[in-house]
Amino acid sequence: MTERRKKEILKLIDNLYFEFGTKNPISICKGLGIEIVSANIEMKGLYTVVLNSKLIVVQSLLEGFAKLFVIGHELFHALEHDCDEIRFFREHTGFKTSIYEEEANFFSVQLLKDYIEYHQDEVADLEIAEEIEKFI
Numbered sequence: 001m002t003e004r005r006k007k008e009i010l011k012l013i014d015n016l017y018f019e020f021g022t023k024n025p026i027s028i029c030k031g032l033g034i035e036i037v038s039a040n041i042e043m044k045g046l047y048t049v050v051l052n053s054k055l056i057v058v059q060s061l062l063e064g065f066a067k068l069f070v071i072g073h074e075l076f077h078a079l080e081h082d083c084d085e086i087r088f089f090r091e092h093t094g095f096k097t098s099i100y101e102e103e104a105n106f107f108s109v110q111l112l113k114d115y116i117e118y119h120q121d122e123v124a125d126l127e128i129a130e131e132i133e134k135f136i
């Protein structure tokens with residue numbers, strides 16, 4: 001990821017904070033009309049559009065900070081990425097290899113930065129803990 005791209009993503013977070021007065025991804029989703037549901041899915045989360053409704057699905061086993069992190073990750077896809085494109089990349093590359101995934105993780109870490117030090121012990125999900133380490 002380039003420095004320029006990182007700056008763009010930080011600017012996006014500033015804009016969301018300005019618009020919604022919060023960095024909580026659940027509140028931002030509410031403000032944007034994106035619905036969040038939990039389901040027993042294989043991946044940690046996914047973003048999709050069903051009958052013109054924007055929908056984030058979160059793995060039902062995730063809770064606390066890990067859940068918040070995944071919602072933040074998917075929120076970035078909802079804001080930045082074309083749905084079909086993501087599906088394509090999901091099918092053809094691994095979870096961590098695509099630049100879109102890296103950007104979404106960067107976004108989520110930066111969005112939740114203020115929460116992270118208080119919740120670090122809570123991040124039981126190793127994969128998520130690893131992503132946070134990378135960008136913090």
Ligand SMILES: [Zn+2]
Nearest residue numbers: 073077101104
């Ligand atoms: Zn993703």
